[in-house]
Amino acid sequence: MAPSRQSHSSDGHPASSHGEADTFDALYRDNIDLMYRYASRLCGETEAAKDLVQETFLNAYRGFKNFRGDAQISTWLYTIASRACLRMRRRRKGAPERELSLDEFIPTSDGEFRLQIPVEGLNPEDALQNKQLREALDTAIGKLPKKYKMALVLRDMEGLSAKEVGAIMGLSERAVKSRLHRARLFVRRELSARGLAEDTASHQGKSIT
């Protein structure tokens, strides 16, 4: 029962089921960690992330013959995952996709200019040891409308270039940068006094002291 290492079966027909399974295994092994990381960052919780990863690889398995090799495999998988994510979330809850306008990010009160949890003098790794900060960051990213979240996750967390993100999301580089900018401003505001105060208020029945 050892799996065949060849992509041709003994009767000469290409793409035997063993060959397909081997191709899939290589694809899965090389990219599962990358896709799970991306899915976790998009979904914010484990079960949804696992669903998204499964959906992604299932679609990749079925569509592998259509993969033309003109993009990197990882870019192709990111694209499949992003589309699957948009579909899944839409099915799950019909949260309206909101546009973010720059005007809403102009600070109007004192506490909004800096981050509420002081990170100055700390490198990001040390700052992220602070549980409250880590949770606030995750919550802030989780609140982003999907198309903004995708741009932020792909660019600032997955480390792709604006051009690559554009290819994945079907956008011009310019549009990617515009979304990314709004997404960053949104997260920044959520981590400012205003964002955290609003969060506390909504959790504790508006009893801020």
Next chain:
Amino acid sequence: MVKRAVTKRRRRPESTSHRHEAGRCLHILRELSAFIDDELSNNICGEIRRHLGACPRCEEFVASLRQTVSLCRRSPAPVLSPDDRARMREKILAAARAR
């Protein structure tokens, strides 16, 4: 020593509180990601630096935006356990064969 103690105290610009000139600050705000990503021409960069130099509040704002971006960049991601990895592979292959 005395001098040091004086400079250590942070001056708070409360009386001369920064008043955002809506047009100008919106203009600067629009460019801040490109500014911190180093994508702007020298001219525009210089213009923004001058504005920031004159405006402590906006300086704080940019610092906090930079911090936000580096937090995102360094934020740890959860890792799948080997068991989960194997379980998911089985599920995907089963689903693929089912069709």
